[in-house]
Amino acid sequence: MTGYEGSILRVDLEKEKLERCILPEKILRMYLGGTGLGAKILYDEVPTGTEWSDPENRLIIAAGPLNATAIGGSGSVSVVSKGPLTNGAGCSQANGFFGAYLRLCGLNGIVIYGKAKGLKYLYVDSESEDLKDAEWLREIDTYKTPDLIKHYYGCKERDMAVASIGPAGENLVKFAGIFFDHGHSASHNGLGAVMGAKNLKAVAIVKGQKEIPIKNPSKVREIAKKLIENVKEQNRNLYDYGTLFGIHSNAATNMLPVKNYTTSTWKISKDKMRKYGAQYIREKYAVKRNSCWACQIHHCDIMKITE
Structure with a gap:
């Protein structure tokens, strides 16, 4: 299917089970974009009455069909979950590079559930994924955490994108945010607290080399160029x-x-x-x-x- 890889990464933090799954094409076409896909998964998988801090709550980080293309701002990502401020469904978007790198690793989304036994971070690249101990990152803020993880893997600034929480998220502050790429915040409805409730410190994703399946690449480039010209002129x-x-x-x-x-x-x-x-x-x-x-x-x- 052009526009989508159709693959999501499912992460069971409690069992430390990670699995890449293919989504039906019908779902991808009906629930367009990261927010649409995230809302569909949340609706299907989280029972009515589930508390935001319950391990059964899902934290979904998802990209859309334009991510990682030449269209301006297509590195953004949607985060969907039940949040603590309303105990209801909510979504938030963050700019940066995470959404593009997610797709360059062959993924349209990450679905996270359960609760880790200790503080962990998730590492993802084009071919593999793993949960790593994150105790050495405890109480470190969201500006230093990406730098430390990138240094650990020997990655340059733009070779990896990191989503992380700081002390507020770890301590379940209800307005805590998830921060992407040094300052881009997905904070609506306290999503950082959801991540903290799951004992997940960060998600680190390497810039992959997967090809984005575009039906008409030249047309996309043409549109992207016009958008840039419009910004410069108007x-x-x-x-x-x-x-x-x-x-x-x-x-x-x-x-x-x-x-x-x-x-x-x-x-x-x-x-x-x-x-x-x-x-x-x-x-x-x-x-x-x-x-x-x-x-x-x-x-x-x-x-x-x-x-």
Whole structure:
């Protein structure tokens, strides 16, 4: 089936059983994308009344048919589960590279259930997968954890993508998030706490070499090129400054979330507001422009604070 590999990795943490399974083509066509696929699996496999912290709850990390293509931003991924804030179903998306690398390893998703006997992390590459001891990563934050795992395997920055939780997730804080690729957060409905309840510290996936099954590769490249041109011509601020420029426009229209969304009005001087602007921050602090998979918006600048 073009667009999908059709394979998912099922991970039973309690039994430490890992198995790659093929999904029916009908399911992939009916429940499109990572969110659709995740919602279908959650609905089918988690009984009504199951608590978010129950080992029977599923944590599903899934990709869609555009992932790992030339389409901008196609490295994103969907995470679906029952979460602690509502004890109901929810999903969250994160940008970065994880979704692309998942597909380059021949997978459309990972379905995680059970509870590990000790803190573990999941390692995945094109040909194999394994659960590893993660006690040496306990209480380490979500910025250092990916670096330590990549160093352990001798991987360069872009050779591996890591999803991880920090101390908040380990201690089941109900608004804890799962962080991907240094700062991309899937936090809606406290999904980091779900991961912590399963004693799963991280999922590390190596950039594989599998070919993405595209029916018309040249057409996809053509569309991707047009999208990039559109960003440069009609949304130049996005290309030059990423999403930072939205601070000024949202503040001017009273749409800026202030004080944890309790108000949208920010009483601040024009000079101080200028220092929150995209141009000021980029010129004063930016060290390196950084982007997600196949993305031209560059909203992930690496900065050095000098004052």
